Amino acid sequence: MKLLHSIKTVRTVALTAVLLSTVSSFGSSVFAADATDSAAAYKQFLQDNYSLSLSGTLSKGDFVHAVDRILHLDAKEQENKFTDLQKDSPYYEAAMALFEEGILTESKLQGEQPLTQLQATFIALKAAGLKELAYTYPQAKIKAALAKLHIDYDQENGLTLQASQELAAAVDTGLLSSERFATFKPEAAADDSFASELLGKVLSFQGLYKNYIGTTNDDDIFRKVNEAWGTEDLITASDLRAVFDTALKQNLVTGYNLKDSRFDAHFDQKLSLTYGHSDITHALQLIGLLRSEGIEAKVQLEPKTSAFIYLKEWGEPTQSDDYQVVQIENGNFIAYAKEYDIEFEFDNAEQKIKFQQVIFQYAKKNSEDQKGLIYSSWWQPLYYSLTDMKDYKVIANNKISKGHYYAQSFSLSEKAADVVAGINKINPGFKVDSYEFWVDEPFYNYLMGDFK
Template sequence: MRSGFGRRLEVLRLALLVLAVSFVGSGTAAAKGDWGPERAYLSEYTDLKAEALGLASVEEHLARMAKDLGAEGAKRPTRNLTLLDLALKAGGVAELVHTVTPQEVKRLSGRLEEPDARNLVVAKNLGWVGDEKAWTSGTAVSSREAARLLYRVIELADGGARALGRSDDPDIYGRIQSAWDSFRLFDGGGLFTLGVRAIAEGASTGYNIKSDVYDVRFASPYTLQYGHSDIRHAKQLIALLNGKGLVAKVALEPKTSSYRYLLEWGPVPEPSRYYRVDKVREDLYLASALEYDLKLEFRSVKEKDAFDALVRTYAKKSDANPDGKGLLHGAWWQPLYTSRTPMGDGYREVVENVVRSQAGGGYRIHAFVLKEEERRFRKAFLALDPSLEIAVRPLWCNEAFHRYLKGEHQ
C-alpha cells in the first residue's frame, strides 16, 4: 500500500466497495475459430438465442437492421449473396461498392454479376469473409458462418462489444491510456443527492456511479470485470496476460467512487481530474475518486478460469508480503474481479444491486453486498426514495474480496 494520504485513499476505496462496487477491437478481433464468445454475444445482446442462429433468422435480423437505416434488401441469385447485400446495407457501408475497381472484381475467384461482385469485394476488405468460395458457391453457407457475419456487421454498425482491442495487440496500451485520459469525474446528476443522503443517514458507507454511455457489451460467460484506480496497474496486468499466453478483448469503463471524508485524515486536498472533496455540511465531507473497471473477454472459459491464479500470485498483497515486493505496481490487499456467470473454485456468490432513479439521467449506483445483506440494503435505499428502481442479480467475486466483505483484512 502507499504511505500517507495515498494509503488512506486506498483503504477508503476498499471500504466503500463493501456496499458499492461496479458490476459488473474490430469486427475480426476474435481469433479465427473462436466461435463461443461471438455466439454468446448474439444470444445475450440480440433477440437471437444460440439455438435459433439459423440462416433465416440471421437474414431476418440483417433485414431489420438495414430497414432501420432506410435501406431495403434485394433478393440476389443465392441466399449467400442476399446475406452479403443485406450485410452491407445493415452495416451502413453500402456506398463503398462504388469505390470498387474493375481490377478488384477481376481478382475474385468466381464469376458473379457486377453488383454481387462489388458486394463481395467490400465484404472481403472489411474482413467479413474469409473463404470467398464458400460465399460464391451454390451451396448455402453454414449457420455458424452466417451468424459470424451478423456479429461483424453489428460490430461495425454500432460498436458491438465496444472493445479497445485485444490484449495481444502491441497498440493496446496506447488505447488503454487514451481511454483513461478521456474519463472525468461525474456525480450522476440526481444520484449525487441520493448518495449524500445514503451516507449521511447510514444507509451506505459509500457508492459507485457508472454511466450508460460507457457500457461495454462483452459476452458474460467469457468475461471478467477487474476494478482498480491506477491505469499503470491495468497496463501491467495486460502485459502479464500476454506473458502467460492468455488473450482477451479489452475495454475500460469509468466509475466515480464516493465516500465520507474525515477531517482527521488531514487537510482537504486540492481538486484534480482524479479526485475531489465536497463540503456537504459542517460535519459531512464527501470524497469522489475516478476509477475504472477493466473488462476482459477471454477466448475460452478455460482461460477465464486461469485468471484467478495469476492475480493471487502477482497482484495481491498479503501478511507474508505486505509491501508488495515483486508484485504488479499498485497491487491491493483485496483485488476485486467479478463474473456475471457462475464460477468455480476461487469465487463466491454475492449480490449486485443496480439502483436507478428518475433523476439519474443515464447514471446508476452499483452496490455489491453479501447475499444475507441484500434485503437490508434494499430496505435502506427504498426508505430514502420509494420510487427507486433496484435491480438485483447474482454475481461471483474472487475469494479475497469476499473475505473482505465479511470483515477479514486479506
C-alpha cells in the same frame, strides 16, 4: 453543500477504490471489434446477448427478424409497405422496421423463401450502415472487389450496378470475411454459420459487439491502456449521483461507483473477469504479469468514478481534476475519485481459473513491506465473474441506470433487499437491477469487515 478547493496535505488514508454497500460486522462505514472472430464466436455472442439461436438453413424472414432483434428497431409507420405480407405474419413488424430504416427496399419480402448468400449480404451491408459508401464505387473498384469472389464484372452475372456496388463494398470493408471469398456463391443458401458471421459483423460496425482496446500480447497494449486512462474524466451523472449520495448520507451504502455503458466490453461471460483498481501503473504491470505467465486475453479499460465518505477527522482533503469532494451536513465529505475497471476475456476457461493463482502470488498484499508484488497491490484485491467460479464467493450488485450511465453498489447478498428498498424509497422513479455474481474471497472478507 460547500465545495472545498484545498491543497493542504493530509495524512494518507487507506481507502479502497471499490465502492460498497452496507457491511455487517463493522456497521456503516472505443470500439474495436475483432475482425478475426469466428462464426462460432459470433453465434455464441448472439445466443448470450440476444437469445438468438440460428441453426441449419434460414429463410429470408428469419434473417430479417434477426437483424431487427440485434438493432432493436421499431417501425413508426402504420401503412403496410409489402404486397406479400399481412399484419399477422411473424415477419411483419421486423420487415416494416427494416423497410423504414432503408435496410429493405423492395415491396416484396418473400420471407418464406430460403435465404441466399447474396440476399444476406445485401441486408447486412445496409444494416451495417455502409450503403452510402457502396454507392460511391466506380466500375474499376467494383471489378477489382468482385474478382476476389471469382465474379467477372465484365461478363453477364445478373447483378445490377447497385447490387454490384453493395457486394463490392461488403468485400472491401470485411463485412464478407476473406475466408468466405473462395466459397461465396450468390444464389447458394446462407446457412447459420454464414448468417451468424454477417450478424456479428453488423454488430461490430454498429459498435454493439465486443468492445476492447487490444490484447495482452499486443506490442502496443501498454500505450493503448495509458492513452485510454489519460482521456478518462470523473463521471458526474448528477441524477444517479443524487440518489446514491443520499444513500451514503443515510448509511444505506458505504460507497458506490459510476460507469458509462458505452465502454462496456460485452465479453463472453464464461471467459471474462472484471478487475477494479485506482492506479494505472498497477494495470500496466498486471498486463505484463499476465504476459509473463502465458495468459492471453482481450483487454478493455472501463472508466469508473468511485464515491465514498471521507471523514472530517482525516483532515481537509486535497482536490485535483481526478479527485473531488463535497462537504455534507454532518461535516464529513463525499469524495469522488477517478478509477477504472479492467476487463479481461481469456482465451480459454483454464486461463480464467489461473488468473486467481497469479493474483494471490504476485498482486495480493499479505503483510507490510511485502516484497515480490506488482506496484500498489491491495490487501483485498477486487475482481469478479458473472458466472460461477470455484473458490469465489457470491455477493450482490445493486444498480440503477439513466441513458448510458449507471450507478452501482456492491453488498452482501443478504443485505441486497434492504439496499433495494432504500433506493426505491429515495427515488421510486428508478428501477433497481439487483443480481448476484462471484467475487474473490479476499474482497468478500472485506465486505465482512476484515480489512486485511
